[in-house]
Amino acid sequence: MRHGYTPERITAMSTEDIRTLQNNARRLGADDVVAMCQEELQKRAPAKAKRVVGVNKGYVAGYHFVCAKDHGVTFESDGRFRSRSWVVAEENVANSLRNGAYIALHESRSLPSYRQGKIVGYEVVDRGLMGKDNTGIEFIVEADDLNREWVGDGTGEKGYLWSGALGSNEETEDKATSE
Numbered sequence: 001m002r003h004g005y006t007p008e009r010i011t012a013m014s015t016e017d018i019r020t021l022q023n024n025a026r027r028l029g030a031d032d033v034v035a036m037c038q039e040e041l042q043k044r045a046p047a048k049a050k051r052v053v054g055v056n057k058g059y060v061a062g063y064h065f066v067c068a069k070d071h072g073v074t075f076e077s078d079g080r081f082r083s084r085s086w087v088v089a090e091e092n093v094a095n096s097l098r099n100g101a102y103i104a105l106h107e108s109r110s111l112p113s114y115r116q117g118k119i120v121g122y123e124v125v126d127r128g129l130m131g132k133d134n135t136g137i138e139f140i141v142e143a144d145d146l147n148r149e150w151v152g153d154g155t156g157e158k159g160y161l162w163s164g165a166l167g168s169n170e171e172t173e174d175k176a177t178s179e
Contacts, residue, residue, distance in 0.1 A: 005033050010040050058163030059095040063088070063119075063139070064150050066157040067105040070115065081115065081143055085125050085136030086158070093122050093137050099163065103139050104148040109159070111150075117143040 003025075010018060022037035065086060067073065072084020083103060097119055104113035121140035128134075152159020 003030055003033055005036060007036050007040070010036050013040075015041065015044055059099050059101070060092050060160045061096070061099065061101050061163045062148070062151055062161035063096070063101065063103045064113070064148070064152055064159035064161070065103070065105055066108060067115075068107050070105070073105070073115065079143055080120065081117070081141050083139040083141065085127050085138050087127075087136050088158070090122075090124060090137060093119075093139075097122065102144075102148075103141050104151075106150060109150045112147040113149075114147070115143065116146060116148055117141040 005021070010021070013021065018037050018040055022034055022041070025031075025033035025037065063086075065083070067084065074082045076082065083105070101119050102116060103119055104116040106113050118141065119139050120142045123138045123140070124135055125138050126134065127136045150159055151161040
């Protein structure tokens, strides 16, 4: 079957017309036309945005968690408290501890924190769950009275204030870490 389609002729067609031609050629078994259409459509496909890897936001300077009614919180005799376990990257927590970060617990994202303070230690604990989130971090915190507003975008129960956002009032949530 002679069809008369050339790469030049297909290049001159609209994308919609090329797709129609490709479907018809496939239906009729004109594999050479299907291949020419596919080649032209690939040339026209928008370039995929390159993913920026390793953007340095600094360290997490503040952790905000929704934790209703001190759920899982324990109190120590020296005025410190220990949070329930949270799934956060231990590398981030260790870096935060070195830089004097804080934690703030909230009843909801829309309310100021009701319990907060400077992180003075942490422990990796077994959460008793199956799967990748089986371990978590319990924060050991020196309590203070500085109620803090929620920091972090997104819709989850965690919000992070990154040190790179300090001074620019930009507040972000860690989305890169699968937690």
